[in-house]
Amino acid sequence: MTKPAVVLIGGDKGGVGKTTVARTLLDYFVRQQLRVRAFDTEVPRGTLKRFHPDVTDVVDINHVPDQMRIFDTVNSTDATVSLIDVRAGLLSPTLHALRNIGFIDAAKKGDITFVLFHILGPSIASLDEIVDTAAYLGDAKYFMVKNFINNTYFFEWDEATHAAYFKRIPGAVGITIPKLVEMAAEQVDLASVPFATFIANKKQSGAAASYSFVLRGYVRHWLETISAEYDRVRLIDILEANESSRPPIGRPRPIIKVAET
């Protein structure tokens, strides 16, 4: 039987595209026919919920009843994956809370698959975030996501510094999200639909829409590139790990090797 999986998307800086990455992941999971539920921590009105209202609940991650709503139901829900879009500034407190409630330990024991998508900004401050985050990771699968929301270059001014930070988390894998043509991003935003729905030229209601063919083409190309990234890091294999593959207590879990290009 497949273990329940929790996918956390966060970053301590605002405006780095966390919700955009969460949206691409939801589209990817749907395409892979994975049952998924999502939690949007932008209370009271979530952005993720605007795009994926059917599977998303808005929660206050600092609020204990909401924490119970998410984590106490991980094993009982029909969804294989629980995706949590953590709003800016709350990644470290959320990880802290997860450690306190024993979630990190449960992941260590192999009861739960825990995947973290850490969305990095282009500044050195994001590298410091990596160090802070690493302290909580335990046995999580850690993806460092460079999200090119604009034409910024990531740390290219100092590769050595970049590499030094990456070394601190040996299992970390880099994922690159390319920039989407601005006008296409704006139109999807205006349409308030999942990327896949925009590509299919449909409204949230399922009715036919009249989005630009060119913009739909750009979104499709962009989403396919991102899906290829998720394929490359074998995200589905990670999320569909079986309970039977859980290692005996006291032995280290095998490390999933991910080929980087």
Add this chain to the structure above:
Amino acid sequence: MGPRLDAAKISRGQAHHVMTDKTTPLYVVCSPCRHVGKTLVSRLLTEFHVVNDQPVAAFDLADEGPQLADYLPEVTTIADISDTHGQMAFFDRLIADDVGARIIDLDRRVFNNFFTVAQKIRFFEEARHRSIEPLILFITDPDPKSAKAYAVLRNQLSQASLLPVRNQIEAADVPYGDAPSKVNRAPTSLDIPLLGFPLRALMDRQSFSFSQLWRGSPTDLPVSANHELSCWVECIFFQFRLLELLLGCA
């Protein structure tokens, strides 16, 4: 194997035609080189549809005159695909339902950008889905970059037919056997025959109209010259007609 109008692709077009009975052609007249006769071929194609009373929309992606819009302003739209806004205006209009035959005069400067964007947004695939049959008319030239560009297109285009055009007016000194090796053994091509210099000069006038000539409007040409030009146009229009039949658009 030399370039050709791919038989398999044409068959698909015919099959599609049978299903929908409303297939319309989309011609992309292109070359990565200058002064090879792109605008001349585009003019001829556009006027071929005009004389046959077929709806036609021409798109001018040139940025240096004289350009298609100078010759046929009534049916030509000037397009600029350098930014997303321009690409939307251009490609979205191309796949609109009510346009008729589409003819694109593709300037060498936008050659790469056009095919890059078209491939990225899967333009040709969408066109076929909408019963629009794309045909790339690639004007060959002795310049090595012409053969290179042709080879790239041939390898990358899976949803559009590709046909070399031998324009003997602009490359009269290049006999068939001397054309680039990838381009010269084509069993099928569109041939623009030689034409005397005075008649070329006449055609280059912006006031000149192939459709008026075709319809027998009086010209100030001597009878023999008028006959030569008419035969030249007829030869080309005959090839266009064959192309229409092959594409399933007739």
